[in-house]
Amino acid sequence: MASWADSVDSPRAPEENDTPATPPGFEATSTSEPPQSEAGPSNGALEDGQQDDIKTVSAGDTPYTSATSFDDLPLSEELKKGIYTEMKFDKPSRIQAKSLPMILTPPYRSLIAQAHNGSGKTTCFALAMLSRVDPSLQCPQALCVCPTRELVVQNLHVVQRMGKFASITATSTARTDFHLSRNARVTEQIVIGAHGTLKNWVSKRVLNTERVAILVFDEADEMLKADGFASDSTRMISSIRRQNPQLQLLLFSATFNDDVKAFAQKVVGQDANQVYVPRQELSLDVIKQYWVNCPTAQHKTKVLKDMIFPLCEKLGQTIIFVRMRETARALHAAMETDGHRCTSIQGDMEKDARDRVVAEFRDGATKILISTDVLARGFDVTQVTLVVNYDMPVERDLRTPAFETYLHRIGRSGRFGRKGAAFNFVCGDMEKRILEEIHKYFNHEIPEVKHDDEDRFVEVLQEAGLTEG
DNA sequence: AAAAAAC
Numbered sequence: 001m002a003s004w005a006d007s008v009d010s011p012r013a014p015e016e017n018d019t020p021a022t023p024p025g026f027e028a029t030s031t032s033e034p035p036q037s038e039a040g041p042s043n044g045a046l047e048d049g050q051q052d053d054i055k056t057v058s059a060g061d062t063p064y065t066s067a068t069s070f071d072d073l074p075l076s077e078e079l080k081k082g083i084y085t086e087m088k089f090d091k092p093s094r095i096q097a098k099s100l101p102m103i104l105t106p107p108y109r110s111l112i113a114q115a116h117n118g119s120g121k122t123t124c125f126a127l128a129m130l131s132r133v134d135p136s137l138q139c140p141q142a143l144c145v146c147p148t149r150e151l152v153v154q155n156l157h158v159v160q161r162m163g164k165f166a167s168i169t170a171t172s173t174a175r176t177d178f179h180l181s182r183n184a185r186v187t188e189q190i191v192i193g194a195h196g197t198l199k200n201w202v203s204k205r206v207l208n209t210e211r212v213a214i215l216v217f218d219e220a221d222e223m224l225k226a227d228g229f230a231s232d233s234t235r236m237i238s239s240i241r242r243q244n245p246q247l248q249l250l251l252f253s254a255t256f257n258d259d260v261k262a263f264a265q266k267v268v269g270q271d272a273n274q275v276y277v278p279r280q281e282l283s284l285d286v287i288k289q290y291w292v293n294c295p296t297a298q299h300k301t302k303v304l305k306d307m308i309f310p311l312c313e314k315l316g317q318t319i320i321f322v323r324m325r326e327t328a329r330a331l332h333a334a335m336e337t338d339g340h341r342c343t344s345i346q347g348d349m350e351k352d353a354r355d356r357v358v359a360e361f362r363d364g365a366t367k368i369l370i371s372t373d374v375l376a377r378g379f380d381v382t383q384v385t386l387v388v389n390y391d392m393p394v395e396r397d398l399r400t401p402a403f404e405t406y407l408h409r410i411g412r413s414g415r416f417g418r419k420g421a422a423f424n425f426v427c428g429d430m431e432k433r434i435l436e437e438i439h440k441y442f443n444h445e446i447p448e449v450k451h452d453d454e455d456r457f458v459e460v461l462q463e464a465g466l467t468e469g
Numbered sequence: 470a471a472a473a474a475a476c
Contacts, residue, residue: 323471373473
């Protein structure tokens with residue numbers, strides 16, 4: 001039985017230097033195109049696997065020993081203090097135990113790391129960046145690229161906490177106190193950003209990447225997606241590699257379908273290490289999933305009003321995912337008109353409005369948040385126990401299920417092994433088929449809950465462990 | 470034909 005882990009046993013020999021060389025500013029056109037992402041059942045990432053161990057593929061002859069304690073790792077006292085007293089971590093998680101020795105041991109090889117929601121990926125790359133910085137050099141040395149502003153902010157926060165006792169400076173492209181002027185320069189040692197601003201900063205020579213020794217991609221499969229950020233990402237990689245051939249590239253994500261994984265392996269090169277954790281830690285298993293047949297589109301809103309919102313008061317927090325920005329806006333308005341308190345977020349909103357909505361949600365001031373896929377990945381609010389797929393996640397063609405997106409969306413609940421549940425709203429044959437395919441792909445039960453069966457909704461949330469009863 | 474970044 002093939003699984004994600006098996007398929008890396010004998011990775012194809014990647015061609016070297018297959019990312020195009022580009023001038024600073026990443027202006028060059030990419031000649032290396034990633035494959036079209038076609039998620040299919042061939043990605044056995046979620047099959048039953050007997051292997052309990054994290055699968056690793058190490059390059060070269062460097063021996064790596066799994067770290068049972070943070071004390072086993074080549075980390076400064078200041079960083080360890082941050083780990084123990086600020087983050088209150090006891091010992092490394094499994095992914096940390098495996099990947100940190102690979103990341104922190106010279107020669108600093110690139111790494112592809114797949115680990116599930118809440119398994120401590122952020123800690124891995126935060127420590128990687130913090131420990132690779134030379135404190136005596138006051139310039140950018142570590143870069144982390146993320147798909148959304150919200151993730152940029154969140155990751156900067158983690159780096160700052162972890163590095164609380166180390167004299168290392170960090171900043172992000174989400175900062176509001178920074179305006180491009182002729183003499184503006186980024187001097188912070190760690191920079192976390194989204195593509196647009198990073199590209200802008202580099203081309204305007206506000207950000208000098210000459211001394212960048214480590215480049216991290218969070219949600220790496222998204223960042224290497226053919227019809228998405230791939231060209232920006234590969235241009236940035238080759239540009240920095242031209243300045244520093246020894247660049248350590250770290251690709252982190254919970255999901256790498258076969259196509260993106262093959263491309264990622266090409267990007268990191270044959271000297272890279274790889275780490276994959278098995279499905280047993282997959283958050284899917286702890287998240288109860290259901291589907292609700294909605295005869296008409298109006299029923300979706302009705303189910304929210306009649307079933308979900310009234311029950312939400314008793315739950316933790318809820319995120320409702322929709323496909324389009326306009327739906328987020330309209331649904332929010334419709335709910336508010338009916339006196340149901342909630343907020344909404346999507347990429348078309350003003351930055352400060354986005355920041356405000358996220359801050360209120362993190363505070364717990366708002367219980368229900370309507371969102372596009374801007375928050376589908378990485379967004380970490382421990383109080384989220386319920387996810388609603390108001391629209392089923394689909395690829396651009398609107399017919400192919402977006403398997404990875406589904407996994408990431410429902411992974412917003414049940415953080416760090418806590419309870420979680422997900423409702424999938426299904427309207428029409430297309431969404432029904434999408435649901436079936438997702439069900440088959442993940443081989444996970446998704447029972448139906450009748451849209452008008454109030455008692456059953458209550459029952460189901462009890463089953464999922466979200467309410468006391 | 471969408472969403473994600475951004476000037």
